[in-house]
Amino acid sequence: MKTNTSTKSNKYIYIILGIWIVITLLRVIFHQPWYDEAHAYMMAQQLSLLDIIAQMKFEGHTFVWYLLLMPFAKADLWYPYPMLILNWIFMLLAMIIFLKKAPFHPITKTIVTFSYPFLAQLPVIARCYAIGVLCLFLLTDLYYKKLEHPLLYSLLIFISANTSVMALFGSFAFGIVFTYDLIKAALEDKINKKFFTGSFVILALCAVMIFWQLGGANADFISPNNNFLQNILTFFTGVWKPITVLNIVSAAFLFFAVPCFCFRDKKIFLIYLIPIVCLLYVFNFTYGGTFHHYVFLLIYTLIPLWLINNRREKGFWGKIIEVFIGLLFFGQIFSVIPYQPNTYNSASRFMADNFLSEINNARVILTVEADKRLIPYAENSDIYFYCSATKADSESTIYETPLCEYGRAVILPSWLHKSLSDKKDNYVITVVNDKISENGFVLEDKNYKMRFEPYKILNKTYGMFKLIETTNK
Numbered sequence: 001m002k003t004n005t006s007t008k009s010n011k012y013i014y015i016i017l018g019i020w021i022v023i024t025l026l027r028v029i030f031h032q033p034w035y036d037e038a039h040a041y042m043m044a045q046q047l048s049l050l051d052i053i054a055q056m057k058f059e060g061h062t063f064v065w066y067l068l069l070m071p072f073a074k075a076d077l078w079y080p081y082p083m084l085i086l087n088w089i090f091m092l093l094a095m096i097i098f099l100k101k102a103p104f105h106p107i108t109k110t111i112v113t114f115s116y117p118f119l120a121q122l123p124v125i126a127r128c129y130a131i132g133v134l135c136l137f138l139l140t141d142l143y144y145k146k147l148e149h150p151l152l153y154s155l156l157i158f159i160s161a162n163t164s165v166m167a168l169f170g171s172f173a174f175g176i177v178f179t180y181d182l183i184k185a186a187l188e189d190k191i192n193k194k195f196f197t198g199s200f201v202i203l204a205l206c207a208v209m210i211f212w213q214l215g216g217a218n219a220d221f222i223s224p225n226n227n228f229l230q231n232i233l234t235f236f237t238g239v240w241k242p243i244t245v246l247n248i249v250s251a252a253f254l255f256f257a258v259p260c261f262c263f264r265d266k267k268i269f270l271i272y273l274i275p276i277v278c279l280l281y282v283f284n285f286t287y288g289g290t291f292h293h294y295v296f297l298l299i300y301t302l303i304p305l306w307l308i309n310n311r312r313e314k315g316f317w318g319k320i321i322e323v324f325i326g327l328l329f330f331g332q333i334f335s336v337i338p339y340q341p342n343t344y345n346s347a348s349r350f351m352a353d354n355f356l357s358e359i360n361n362a363r364v365i366l367t368v369e370a371d372k373r374l375i376p377y378a379e380n381s382d383i384y385f386y387c388s389a390t391k392a393d394s395e396s397t398i399y400e401t402p403l404c405e406y407g408r409a410v411i412l413p414s415w416l417h418k419s420l421s422d423k424k425d426n427y428v429i430t431v432v433n434d435k436i437s438e439n440g441f442v443l444e445d446k447n448y449k450m451r452f453e454p455y456k457i458l459n460k461t462y463g464m465f466k467l468i469e470t471t472n473k
Contacts, residue, residue, distance in 0.1 A: 012106055013099045020095060020113055024123040028088050033080045037126045038375065040066060041083050045073035056213035060287065062162040063213060065128035080126070087126035091118075094134040101141045103309035108326045112302070115332035117295035125292065132167025133299060135160030139174045140303050144310060146178055147185050150195045153178060154202040161206050165282070166296040168210065169275035170303070175203060176274070177267045228283040235294045236331070247331035250324045254301050257321050262304045265311075272304040298332070301325065354456055355429060355464045356381060363421040364464075366392065367411055367430040374429075382424070386411065389418035411436075413448040417470075426467040427455060438463060447473055 033041070043052060044066045052066045072082035095118065099109055112118060122130045135156050146153040157178065161171035182199055185191040236247035262269040279297060283289045305321055314322065352374050356364070360380045367386040375383055375392045383392035411430060420426050432438045438460055440453040452465035 009106065013109075016110055016113055017095065017099055020119065021092065023119065024088060024091070027120070027124045028084045031084060031124050031126075033083070033126065037080070037083065040127065041069055041073050041079065042375065044069035045076070053209075053213055057215065061128050061164045062168065062210070064159060064162045065131060065164075068131075083126045084124075087130045088123050090134045091123035091130040094122075094130065094137050097134070097137045097141055101137075102306050104306070104322060105326075108322055108329075111326050111333065112329045115329040117298060117332060121292055121295060127292070128164045129166060129292065129295075132160055132163035135163065136167060136170050136174075136299065136303065139171070140306050143174075143307055147181060147191060150178075150182060150191065150199040151202070154199040154206075158202050158206040158209075162209055162213075165214070166279070166293055169278040170271075170296075170300060171206075172278070173271045173274035175206070177270060179203060180267075228288045231288050231290065232283070232294060235291045243331050243334045246327055250328035250331065251297075253324050254321065254328060257317070257324070258301055258304060261317055261321055262308065265308065268304050268307045271307065272300065275300045298328065301328075352378075354458060359425075359427065362425040362427055363419070364427045364429060365416065365419045367416075367428060382421070384419040386416055386419055386428070389415075411443055413443040413445045413450055416443065416450070417448050420467070420470070427464050428452060428467065429464045430462075432457065432461050432463055436463075440465065449473065 043055065047055065049063070049067060049070070053063050056062055068086060069083055072086075073079075095113060099113065102109060104112075122133060139153070139156050139160065142149065142153055142156070157171050157175045161168045161175070178199075182191065182196060186193070186196045233248075236251060237244050259269060259272055262272050276297065279293075279300070283293070287293075302325060305318070305325065309318060309322075356374060356378060362380075363382045363384055364374070364378065365384050365386050366374070378392070384390065385392055411428065416428070430436055435441070438454060438457045440451070442452070443450040449471040450467060451469045453468050455464045455466045457463035
């Protein structure tokens with residue numbers, strides 16, 4: 001009977017996984033990279049590993065994803081597919097671990113699998129998060145066997161911590177518990193000294209790498225949108241009000257119920273508490289975050305229940321909590337719809353098709369930081385940064401803000417003139433406001449007078465303008 005039940009369960013898992021594979025692969029094939037995705041690829045292509053590590057404090061991430069991209073990026077192999085497929089493989093492995101190992105009801109597993117984070121975001125958007133989720137799931141699955149495989153466990157902590165700050169917080173929690181158990185086992189002579197020493201060397205190296213990469217990050221990293229409360233409410237908003245209410249009620253219940261449920265096991269309580277507190281602190285005081293960061297709040301709610309259910313029977317409260325986790329992820333199935341334009345139709349490709357598709361052998365000058373999303377698609381034109389007057393594919397400008405002053409309302413002619421070409425047509429991409437008209441505009445100072453006419457305007461708020469005439473005073 002048990003064998004028959006296990007066989008049915010495995011068949012069900014294979015069916016769910018097969019459907020997930022088909023849907024996500026189709027999404028990956030037709031996905032055009034966001035600026036953030038292309039940005040990481042370009043860094044891997046043009047910077048050395050030491051340069052990347054030094055740059056991480058500005059990125060808010062850690063180096064492993066960039067390192068993995070390097071062989072493909074430096075060889076210039078079929079961009080963007082190696083990056084997309086690599087990310088998808090990591091998420092496929094994470095889903096296999098979850099579906100095969102997580103001690104949840106098949107219905108719960110199905111809901112989680114087809115929720116927004118696991119169906120639409122993590123496998124499709126090729127960033128550093130999928131590999132972190134895979135490592136966190138492996139750390140969770142091996143938690144009760146960690147002293148049997150201490151080198152492997154410490155290596156997983158190292159890799160996970162060096163994928164992103166979001167995964168770093170969970171890795172830190174697992175690392176604290178693992179270090180305590182490791183020292184205790186050594187004092188009780190229950191672990192081989194070579195394994196003990198090797199594990200400590202890996203953990204110490206991990207700490208050094210994190211301080212090297214993120215030291216001083218708070219001073220240099222500025223959030224573009226620090227309204228966490230507004231952002232998180234938007235994240236939980238569904239396509240209709242009952243779903244929004246379901247998401248908020250489920251999240252509020254789990255926020256109080258999960259720590260109470262974990263409290264009897266102090267180690268699992270720490271594994272829940274540390275990443276949640278760290279995330280909330282960062283979102284409130286350092287970086288407001290967006291929806292692809294908030295999914296880690298859901299993941300760090302899922303992990304402690306996974307750990308407890310692996311050790312003992314769920315009991316009444318365990319079943320209730322699992323029901324609410326199912327409801328929360330059920331709401332995320334419907335929350336995917338508002339995000340579809342961003343997730344499945346890249347703004348980067350949309351911008352390029354509108355602004356660059358008919359431009360040949362021209363110079364396009366960017367005045368807004370977000371315009372760097374155009375860089376991967378600029379095959380027939382030069383892309384230059386206003387103010388720095390440097391080409392957008394040079395190492396020194398891949399990650400720097402191309403503005404003299406962030407958010408400046410007026411383009412300065414004396415700065416802009418440095419970027420102009422004498423041999424090519426010149427275009428400027430900028431916002432439309434009270435001083436930059438969608439019908440064209442004139443820039444003038446004591447040195448230059450420049451007249452622009454509109455080339456293409458998007459939604460009357462953003463446009464590309466052609467330089468018609470320049471006069472030296």
